[in-house]
Amino acid sequence: MNRNRWIIIILVAASIMIVWASTWFGWVPWSIFQRMSGNWNLLPNYVVHAPAEIPASTVLSAFTTLLTMFLTGTLILLLFPRRIRRVEKAFHTSPAGLLRLTLFGLLTGVVMATVGVSSALTMSTFPLIFILASILFISAYSGFLALSYTIGHQLMQQANWTDSSPLFGLFLGLLILFALSRIPFLGILMSILYVSLGMGCVIATRFGTGKSWNLSALSEE
Numbered sequence: 001m002n003r004n005r006w007i008i009i010i011l012v013a014a015s016i017m018i019v020w021a022s023t024w025f026g027w028v029p030w031s032i033f034q035r036m037s038g039n040w041n042l043l044p045n046y047v048v049h050a051p052a053e054i055p056a057s058t059v060l061s062a063f064t065t066l067l068t069m070f071l072t073g074t075l076i077l078l079l080f081p082r083r084i085r086r087v088e089k090a091f092h093t094s095p096a097g098l099l100r101l102t103l104f105g106l107l108t109g110v111v112m113a114t115v116g117v118s119s120a121l122t123m124s125t126f127p128l129i130f131i132l133a134s135i136l137f138i139s140a141y142s143g144f145l146a147l148s149y150t151i152g153h154q155l156m157q158q159a160n161w162t163d164s165s166p167l168f169g170l171f172l173g174l175l176i177l178f179a180l181s182r183i184p185f186l187g188i189l190m191s192i193l194y195v196s197l198g199m200g201c202v203i204a205t206r207f208g209t210g211k212s213w214n215l216s217a218l219s220e221e
Helices: 003-024 029-036 057-078 081-091 096-117 128-158 166-180 186-203
Strands: none
Touching: 003 057, 003 096, 003 128, 003 166, 029 057, 057 081, 057 128, 057 166, 081 166, 096 128, 096 186, 128 166, 166 186
16 A cells, blocks of 8 residues: 555545544634633643543534535535536646635625625615625635545545546545544634535636636627
């Protein structure tokens, strides 16, 4: 077994342990903000619960969430394989290009959220908040799934598991990113990072169509 396969096995084991520990020890990504709003105690605020205090359903719910994301990701891959492929190609760029896509996705999300909140101030534009929220969610979630697939697929290729199903790559990427999102404080930063990057790639590729954003169609006779 080559080194890259051992790396995948270690990543899978570490990710499962992080997800398990996040529920068992009551970790939440925003723990640091809870401490800052309290008595400014610099000591960790993670409560280590006795096993009897953590029901099995709590641990199971985390893995159920992961399974739900995998099933919805599988459906999206089956429905839009070519579009996901185009979004995946957008990730293969220079670090500067990835940074631009991340900033683009973050800026787009902030603008859409701002417009959505402002539209709720008047009754005539109030329905826009639901439309914009739906577009924002679809863009962010589909971008997250595409990024998960890209990470998992690249790891599988480096391990010479090229004959495996793309679904294995999707699950591997989802497991890694989901585990990172469960780490206190770091999980918030990582979530913002890969959601922004994913949404930036989705929007830059015009939702995977590969077409550019322009108004040339309006000039056609």
